[in-house]
Amino acid sequence: MASPFPGMNPYLEHPDFWVEVHNRLIVAISDVLVPQVRPKYRVAIEKRIYQINQTDGDSGLLLGIPDVTVNRKPNDPDNQESTVAVAPPTEQPTTVTVPIPEQIKQAYLEVRDLVTGQVVTAIEIISPVNKRAGEGRETYVKKRQKIFGSFTHLIEIDLLRQWQPMPLLNNTIQSDYRILISRQERRPQADLYAFNLPQPIPAFPIPLRAGDREPVVDLQALLHQVYDRAGYDYTIDYSLELIPSLSEADTLWVNDLLDELQLR
Template identity: 60%
Template sequence: MPSPFPGFDPYLENPDFWPEVHNRLIVALADSLVPQVRPKYEVAIEKRIYEINPFNGDNSLLVGVPDLAVKRQSSNINQSPAQIAVAVASSPVQPITVTVPIPEKIKQNYLEVRDRGTGLVVTVGEILSPVNKRSGEGRDSYLQKRQRILGSLTNLVEIDLIRSFPAMPIIENDIQSDYRVLISRYSQRPQAELYAFNLPDSLPTFSLPLRSQDVEPTVNLQQIFTEIYDKAGLDYRIDYTSEIVPPLSEQDRVWVKQLLEKEPD
């Protein structure tokens, strides 16, 4: 059963679903590109690791990783609580148990399209996550990489399906949209193509840039999303009676309510 939404399903922005959806989108995008770019190019899934330290005032690692500090145990402790002797000091003030924040590594996949002859990266494909957009170390790290790409001969495709947090910077910063896809061809910079769309809209179809002499492969983002929604069985995993996280605007909340009321039980 397909998603009840005409475009992206906002229930999947919930931290309970987003990491899986992000990974599935990356793999599905790579699978759709390989037959269109071979044999000249190869499509590789690369992994980036963020280490976020909440001591520095950044709690980005908590997005989608609930109760992480409580669940983690040190790997070099082999004794059970019953085997550990604790000396009880004589004091009128007794200690209480607290939880301290621990730096956490967040793994995130992205795409590289490489020339098989030279090994050079021709295009980088990014699907943003909250760690990229939320103010702090994660966003700073991503923006540094983004600037390196924009200053190079590498094309950039940046897909943003996260409504929360400020969008990635562009000069025309008054453009407002729920979601966006940025296509930055190195040969056309500083100009770039921006697909800005909202919750009621279908996901766009666009051409993924390669070298100027090459035929560009087509990315049908709506089709890719529809296929992973079906393969992941999300229709029976999502509770469409629950509140959407992050919350919607009042206008979108009314629209979603009317849309879901039309759906058959």
């Protein structure tokens, strides 16, 4: 069964689903590209590893990882007026949390020249670790800048409404989702496909070497396939509130759609 939404399904942005959706989309894009670019190119699924240090205020929404909690023994009610911190007896220690790094693996695609092995096109699907302020975003932005200074094309797919979008110069376009196509020969100009929740996800080309036929990725069709093959039609509870939340106008639109389809 296909997703009930004509474009991006906002329920797939929930941290319980997003990591799986991300990985399934990477594989789906690879599978659709291979027969279109062979035998001149190879489509490789690569992994990037982030070491994220847990600090105060970090949220479990990073990649669906639960919040780390610190269990503290309640204060003695007889000492409420005291302003002096008293260490507990050594035989009754307080549980604390130390800031160990969290290892996060993120998949992405590279279209490589089969003969030379050179990366012709990099395809990224943005995740919370890329969009949230912190070490993960800084690491990704540095990689992004290296690509912008190279001969590699970049495709950046952002299907997450939450957090700050990736930086662009002189861009005033506001949208829920976006797909960036940065061709190396056109930089600093690039093509931005900006679209909102009620709109279908646009198809986009995969830039290759000059003179080679460019495949077109129908991401909307692939998302419907992922939704069907993963069984999200019976996994997702459409009666629940969305995380992240929607604007008032989008909430009304989603409610009307789900009511019409009798999913609530």
